[in-house]
Amino acid sequence: MAKKVAVIGAGVSGLVSLKCCVDEGLEPTCFERTGDIGGLWRFQENVEDGRASIYRSVITNTSKEMSCFSDFPMPEDFPNFLHNSKLLEYFRIFAKKFDLLKYIQFQTTVLKVKRRPDFSSSGQWEVVTQSAGKEQSAIFDAVMVCSGHHILPHIPLQSFPGIEKFKGQYFHSRQYKRPAGFEGKRILVIGIGNSASDIAVELSKEAAQVFISTRKGSWVMSRISEEGYPWDMVFHTRFSSMLRNVLPRAIVKWMMEQQMNRWFNHENYGLQPQNKYLLKEPVLNDDLPSRLLCGVIKVKPRVTGLTETSAMFEDETVEEDIDVIVFATGYTFAFPFLEESLVEVEDIGVSLYKYMFPPQLEKATLACIGLIQPLGSIFPTVELQARWATRVFKGLCSLPSQKAMMEDIVKRNEKRIDLFGTSQSQILQTNYIDYLDELASEIGAKPDLVSLLFQDPTLAVKLYFGPCNSYQYRLAGPGQWEGARRAILTQKQRILKPLQTRSLKASSALPTSLLLTLLGLLAILMALFSQIQF
Numbered sequence: 001m002a003k004k005v006a007v008i009g010a011g012v013s014g015l016v017s018l019k020c021c022v023d024e025g026l027e028p029t030c031f032e033r034t035g036d037i038g039g040l041w042r043f044q045e046n047v048e049d050g051r052a053s054i055y056r057s058v059i060t061n062t063s064k065e066m067s068c069f070s071d072f073p074m075p076e077d078f079p080n081f082l083h084n085s086k087l088l089e090y091f092r093i094f095a096k097k098f099d100l101l102k103y104i105q106f107q108t109t110v111l112k113v114k115r116r117p118d119f120s121s122s123g124q125w126e127v128v129t130q131s132a133g134k135e136q137s138a139i140f141d142a143v144m145v146c147s148g149h150h151i152l153p154h155i156p157l158q159s160f161p162g163i164e165k166f167k168g169q170y171f172h173s174r175q176y177k178r179p180a181g182f183e184g185k186r187i188l189v190i191g192i193g194n195s196a197s198d199i200a201v202e203l204s205k206e207a208a209q210v211f212i213s214t215r216k217g218s219w220v221m222s223r224i225s226e227e228g229y230p231w232d233m234v235f236h237t238r239f240s241s242m243l244r245n246v247l248p249r250a251i252v253k254w255m256m257e258q259q260m261n262r263w264f265n266h267e268n269y270g271l272q273p274q275n276k277y278l279l280k281e282p283v284l285n286d287d288l289p290s291r292l293l294c295g296v297i298k299v300k301p302r303v304t305g306l307t308e309t310s311a312m313f314e315d316e317t318v319e320e321d322i323d324v325i326v327f328a329t330g331y332t333f334a335f336p337f338l339e340e341s342l343v344e345v346e347d348i349g350v351s352l353y354k355y356m357f358p359p360q361l362e363k364a365t366l367a368c369i370g371l372i373q374p375l376g377s378i379f380p381t382v383e384l385q386a387r388w389a390t391r392v393f394k395g396l397c398s399l400p401s402q403k404a405m406m407e408d409i410v411k412r413n414e415k416r417i418d419l420f421g422t423s424q425s426q427i428l429q430t431n432y433i434d435y436l437d438e439l440a441s442e443i444g445a446k447p448d449l450v451s452l453l454f455q456d457p458t459l460a461v462k463l464y465f466g467p468c469n470s471y472q473y474r475l476a477g478p479g480q481w482e483g484a485r486r487a488i489l490t491q492k493q494r495i496l497k498p499l500q501t502r503s504l505k506a507s508s509a510l511p512t513s514l515l516l517t518l519l520g521l522l523a524i525l526m527a528l529f530s531q532i533q534f
C-alpha cells in the first residue's frame with residue numbers, strides 16, 4: 001500500500017513535491033489555502049494575510065535555463081528572464097503535463113500538524129485542515145512543508161526612533177503593488193535587497209525624489225553578463241565553483257570584488273558593502289546605477305531618527321519633506337501549524353539537517369522544502385530537496401544519527417556565518433552548486449565527471465565548463481531522463497531563440513575581434529622584422 005504524504009502549499013515547492021511523490025509511487029494530497037497554484041509567483045492586487053505578495057512588475061533574477069525543472073525545459077520562445085505572469089504560465093504547463101491538479105485541495109487551510117501517539121513506531125502525523133468553515137482530520141505517513149518564507153513581514157520599528165511621530169505613510173514592501181499614486185512624492189526606501197532596489201527604481205520614474213537607506217551596502221549586478229548571456233549561465237559553472245573552493249579565501253574575495261566592480265565602481269556610487277569580502281547575495285538590477293547617475297535615486301546611510309516630516313541619518317545629514325517610507329526589511333519565519341520545537345529559526349540559523357529535516361524526530365517523516373536561500377535559482381534546489389525527501393519517506397535513503405545531524409547543523413551554520421555574515425537576511429543562505437551536489441549525492445544523481453570524460457568527453461566538458469543547470473541531475477541515477485543530454489547540448493539555442501526576432505543575413509566578414517588580433521600580430525611581426533633589418 002502506497003504511503004500517504006501531506007503536501008502543504010501549492011507554490012513551486014508544493015508542485016514539484018507532488019510530482020516527486022507521484023514519481024516515487026507515493027500517494028500525495030496537497031492543501032492550498034487559496035484557490036489557485038503559484039504561491040509567491042501569482043500576482044494579486046490585494047494583499048492577503050498568510051500568503052506571499054509581490055508587485056506587478058516582478059521579473060525573475062535567475063534565467064530560464066537555470067530555473068526550469070530538470071526534466072521539463074521551458075519553451076524555447078520564453079524570454080530568458082521571466083515576468084511573474086510568464087513564470088506562472090510555466091507552472092501551469094508543468095502542472096497540466098504531469099496531471100498534478102487532481103492532488104490539490106484548494107481553499108483548504110492547514111490548522112495543525114501533530115505527531116500521532118504512536119509516532120516513535122509509525123512515524124505518522126495527524127493533519128487538521130479547515131475548508132468552508134468545516135474542520136477535518138486525516139492521518140498521513142509523511143508531511144512536506146512547502147508554505148514558503150516570504151509571508152510574515154519583518155518591520156523593526158524599534159530601530160527607527162520617532163516613527164510614531166512620522167505623519168507620512170509607511171508600510172512594508174509586501175504592500176507595494178505599482179507606482180501609481182506616488183507621483184511627485186519624496187520617498188525613503190529602507191533596505192538594499194532585490195525588492196528594495198526594484199521598488200526604488202520603479203518609483204523613481206514617478207516620484208519627485210527617492211532615497212535608499214542602507215546600513216551595509218551591497219554589490220549590484222546586471223542580469224546581462226559576458227557576450228550578453230544571462231549572468232547565472234556564466235557565474236554558476238563547476239569550474240568557477242571549484243576555483244572558489246580551492247583558492248585561498250583572500251584571493252577568492254579579491255576576485256569577487258574585481259568581478260563586481262567590472263560594471264561600475266561601487267565605492268563611487270555609495271554602494272560598496274561594509275564588509276566587501278562576505279559572499280552575500282548580490283542585488284540583481286539592471287537600472288539602479290543609471291537611476292543613481294540621473295540623480296533620481298540617492299543612497300543614504302542608516303536612519304538614526306525620524307520626525308514628523310524628515311529623516312536623520314548616521315552621517316548627520318537630514319532629508320526634509322519625506323512623504324512615504326517603504327520598509328524593504330525582509331521577512332521572519334514561522335510555521336504556526338507545527339509544534340513549536342519542530343522547526344526552530346534563530347539568529348544563528350535553522351535547526352534543520354541540510355535545511356530540511358528536524359534532527360530530533362524518531363522517524364524522518366517530515367521535511368521542509370524551500371526553506372533556503374541559495375546563491376542561484378531556488379527551483380532546481382527545491383526539486384532536488386523533494387526528490388531526496390520522497391526517497392527518505394519511501395525508505396530508499398536513510399539519515400544519519402541525531403548526533404551526527406546536530407553536528408552537521410552546527411558546522412553548516414559556522415561556515416554560513418563565515419561566508420555570508422550574521423545578517424538576519426542571510427540565515428538561509430547557502431552556496432549553490434555545492435548544495436545541489438550534496439542533495440544529488442544523497443539520491444545517487446550527481447554526475448560522474450571522470451567516467452563521462454572517457455565515455456562522452458563532449459558532454460563532460462559541457463558539464464564542467466558550462467552552466468550547472470538542473471538537467472545534469474537527470475543524466476544518471478533514479479529519475480534518469482533520456483532527454484537530459486540533449487537538453488544540455490541544446491541550451492544555447494533556447495537562450496538565443498527569444499532574442500532572434502529580426503532576421504539577419506549571415507555575415508561573411510571576419511569577426512572584429514579576430515580581425516584586430518590578426519592586425520596586432522601583423523604589427524608585431526613588422527616591428528620585429530624592422531628591428532632585425534636595422
